[in-house]
Amino acid sequence: xxxSSVIFLFRFLPIFMICYYLVPRRMKNFILFVGSLFFYxxxxxxxxxxxxxxxxxxxxxxxxIERYRGKRKATAFLISSIVIxxxxxxxxxxxxxxxxxxxxxxxTDFPLLNLPLPIGISFxxxxxxxxxxxxxxxxxxxQKNILDFGVFVTMFPQLxxxxxxxxxxxxxxxxxxxxxxxxxxxxxxxxxxxxxxKVLLANNIGALWSEISVMDYGxxxxxTAWIGILAYAFQIYFDFSGYSDMAIGLGACLGFTFPENFxxxxxxxxxxxxxxxxxxxxxxxxxxxxxxPLGGNRKGxxxxxxxxxxxxxxxxxxxxxxxxxxxxxxxxxxFLILEKLFLKKVFEVLPRxxxxxxxxxxxxxxxxxxxxxxxxxxxxFLRAMFGLNGAALFDRKSLYLGREYFxxxxxxxxxxxxVVKYIADRLERSRTGxxxxxxxxxxxxxxxxxxxxxxxxxxxxxxxxxxxFRF
Amino acid sequence: MSEKRNAIFTSGVIIFIILFFTVADFVTPDRLFSxxxxxxxxxxxxxxxxxxxQGTYTEDYETYVTDQFVGRDKWIAVKTYMDILLQKKDINGxxxxxxxxxxxxxxxEDYPEELEEEKLELLEQLVQRWDATVMxxxxxxxxxxxxxxxxxxxxxxxGLLARVxxxxxxxxxxxxxxxxxxxxxxQIYYRTDHHWTSLGSYYGYRAWADATGKFPVIRDAExxxxxxxxxxxxxxxxxxxxxEGDEIQYYTDTMRNPVTxxxxxxxxxxxxxxxxxxxxxxxYGYFLDDNHAFVEIQTGYPNGKTxxxxxxxxxxxxxxxxxxxxxxxxxxxxxxxxxxLFDFMxxxxxxGMDVLVLYNxxxxxxxxxxxx
Numbered sequence: 102x103x104x105s106s107v108i109f110l111f112r113f114l115p116i117f118m119i120c121y122y123l124v125p126r127r128m129k130n131f132i133l134f135v136g137s138l139f140f141y142x143x144x145x146x147x148x149x150x151x152x153x154x155x156x157x158x159x160x161x162x163x164x165x166i167e168r169y170r171g172k173r174k175a176t177a178f179l180i181s182s183i184v185i186x187x188x189x190x191x192x193x194x195x196x197x198x199x200x201x202x203x204x205x206x207x208x209t210d211f212p213l214l215n216l217p218l219p220i221g222i223s224f225x226x227x228x229x230x231x232x233x234x235x236x237x238x239x240x241x242x243x244q245k246n247i248l249d250f251g252v253f254v255t256m257f258p259q260l261x262x263x264x265x266x267x268x269x270x271x272x273x274x275x276x277x278x279x280x281x282x283x284x285x286x287x288x289x290x291x292x293x294x295x296x297x298x299k300v301l302l303a304n305n306i307g308a309l310w311s312e313i314s315v316m317d318y319g320x321x322x323x324x325t326a327w328i329g330i331l332a333y334a335f336q337i338y339f340d341f342s343g344y345s346d347m348a349i350g351l352g353a354c355l356g357f358t359f360p361e362n363f364x365x366x367x368x369x370x371x372x373x374x375x376x377x378x379x380x381x382x383x384x385x386x387x388x389x390x391x392x393x394p395l396g397g398n399r400k401g402x403x404x405x406x407x408x409x410x411x412x413x414x415x416x417x418x419x420x421x422x423x424x425x426x427x428x429x430x431x432x433x434x435x436f437l438i439l440e441k442l443f444l445k446k447v448f449e450v451l452p453r454x455x456x457x458x459x460x461x462x463x464x465x466x467x468x469x470x471x472x473x474x475x476x477x478x479x480x481x482f483l484r485a486m487f488g489l490n491g492a493a494l495f496d497r498k499s500l501y502l503g504r505e506y507f508x509x510x511x512x513x514x515x516x517x518x519x520v521v522k523y524i525a526d527r528l529e530r531s532r533t534g535x536x537x538x539x540x541x542x543x544x545x546x547x548x549x550x551x552x553x554x555x556x557x558x559x560x561x562x563x564x565x566x567x568x569x570f571r572f
Numbered sequence: 573m574s575e576k577r578n579a580i581f582t583s584g585v586i587i588f589i590i591l592f593f594t595v596a597d598f599v600t601p602d603r604l605f606s607x608x609x610x611x612x613x614x615x616x617x618x619x620x621x622x623x624x625x626q627g628t629y630t631e632d633y634e635t636y637v638t639d640q641f642v643g644r645d646k647w648i649a650v651k652t653y654m655d656i657l658l659q660k661k662d663i664n665g666x667x668x669x670x671x672x673x674x675x676x677x678x679x680x681e682d683y684p685e686e687l688e689e690e691k692l693e694l695l696e697q698l699v700q701r702w703d704a705t706v707m708x709x710x711x712x713x714x715x716x717x718x719x720x721x722x723x724x725x726x727x728x729x730x731g732l733l734a735r736v737x738x739x740x741x742x743x744x745x746x747x748x749x750x751x752x753x754x755x756x757x758x759q760i761y762y763r764t765d766h767h768w769t770s771l772g773s774y775y776g777y778r779a780w781a782d783a784t785g786k787f788p789v790i791r792d793a794e795x796x797x798x799x800x801x802x803x804x805x806x807x808x809x810x811x812x813x814x815x816e817g818d819e820i821q822y823y824t825d826t827m828r829n830p831v832t833x834x835x836x837x838x839x840x841x842x843x844x845x846x847x848x849x850x851x852x853x854x855x856y857g858y859f860l861d862d863n864h865a866f867v868e869i870q871t872g873y874p875n876g877k878t879x880x881x882x883x884x885x886x887x888x889x890x891x892x893x894x895x896x897x898x899x900x901x902x903x904x905x906x907x908x909x910x911x912x913l914f915d916f917m918x919x920x921x922x923x924g925m926d927v928l929v930l931y932n933x934x935x936x937x938x939x940x941x942x943x944x
Contacts, residue, residue, distance in 0.1 A: 286583035501723035
């Protein structure tokens, strides 16, 4: 079930929330667990068993690690937990990619498994791994109540598209959270903001990219190619960050505090900064559980650069089983390493706008590897972007699309920056009666308008894809 | 304290909206059919363990809930208004053209040369065997090109028409394109529908008469009468905004002589026009009782001549004019016919039977298909 659907907004959400708020506190986790299983089983009636297996498995491992704390068995159980998680992920996500690679290299003919990818598996396996690792390190207490642990793994707000919540971040909330009116209010507003980002912004600009992405790259003009990749950049940002907003908002309504996942990534003036603002919980996860255990920056420059490369290869492949995702990871590793070596210092001297333009170029070109997928397609699209396909700088088509989406692009750019937040903060803090009144008015009216508009777009639903099934 | 009240007010409104529409949706009865969308809406799926396991049950259930959502038409209208506010000029595959015209979008890449090739081959066989006259009508975007949004792309039908002309020869080719171009400033296409108007088809008829050397029976473009003024056609359905309706008209001369029409071998009528359609959304069905696989027309005009028309819905408003020249007219719509075309035609063949292929260019590419 996706959040931006009639079935979620007008069936699941109201019925679930009424039950959740009505039952006494000690029953809330049970309702949340059952509701989450229903939510997941709606889209994955078979793989829900896989998620339950994963939950049970890591619950048992956590307890075993606790029981044998200090002994070698504890380490063995930690390794077993990680191996099982990675095997699950490997089998369902990477097996076919590996088989294809082996067949291609060795000329063998192993049949493909053709398994559909269980939704959210990349997210929940990372969450459960963070649990066993933290228990082993003593950074989190073992969870003895299987229901509380089940809630942590299966909780529907962040189950299928993040943010990736570490166990210790919600450890306290799992058994003693308070549901306050302020939290519900904040959560409801945050949810509507996310819904509007996904439905009003991402889906609409996504329609432009899906139109351009199927054109013949040998013939599209330079302008069309750039409009296309810009459209994709906005689509994935508003889609993904909108989904995170909805998750954080729903979490707040349930009494949880989830970590932030995006912080206006497109204003970054370096690639390093970009990855501190983009999908923060994923980069945070890799930093904590891969980069630092590998030695981070404490074992000399050479080792640090190697660690960066390893982390970004993994980040790349995490996003999808394909060579293009590996390449996408390497692409970022390359610029991060350059920045570590000297580039960051260069841009620190120059005006911020230089760094911003450079970062935008790196990110936009990066999205080509990310979204086009086939090597020929990527090469073709890059050629088109730089006019090497022999097509014109612009043509009738690009002018039409440019005109058609001009206003929309301005709106997208506006909301990708913190301007709105800045204005709202200024108005709220101002002492002038008018400004404050304006803020109060906007605060009351805007969420309701956004919600109604989002409903209109969802009902129209001519275009409502969900981008994260592959992650 | 007031800050807290404010915050609670905002979320209260959000929660109210969601609950309100949830309850409203539960109490509104399901609709079978959507007039505005002109399609049957999804109904509640039947539960089965197998469907659940395959995921089709939940999928169907979601389609059902979305299709039946309370106020569906109004929500869609809100979305369309937003699109217009954002200066969008194409919505759901329809261009919002100048002077309140809606025009169907035909992208050049959807009509590649191979498709043209395939259809031309079929056409060639038909023309060779039956000495057929060919009349391909351009769509509105090709005639009212000036009204299209700036830089808008459209499939240019002149290339196809030139190839058809060359293929079938000057003698058998009716140049509707030139005829319509000449009258591009008149109401020759509906503003809200993808068909041409009776006036448009009149110019088509004159072009046909010129090409085949017939003396036109209807001599005056103005001899038509309006039977409905509130026709909102298929293109309007895709946009669903309040618009002024189109007029449905017919040529009075076509009503002068009695006719006997047999639809699909069973249902008979004594007029080309079916008034019952004027009370429905599908007012274009007024002409020749909407779409039928096979129509047989006896005019009682004893000249012994026969016409066999292979056609799409564009022909429906023009056939009453063509029929003025024949004793018998057969009308075949290939979309609803799955026998062998030539065998079928042979059973109706008479000495000197004229054969006419009458399509609009887009339907010709999309739907012209038969088995010899």
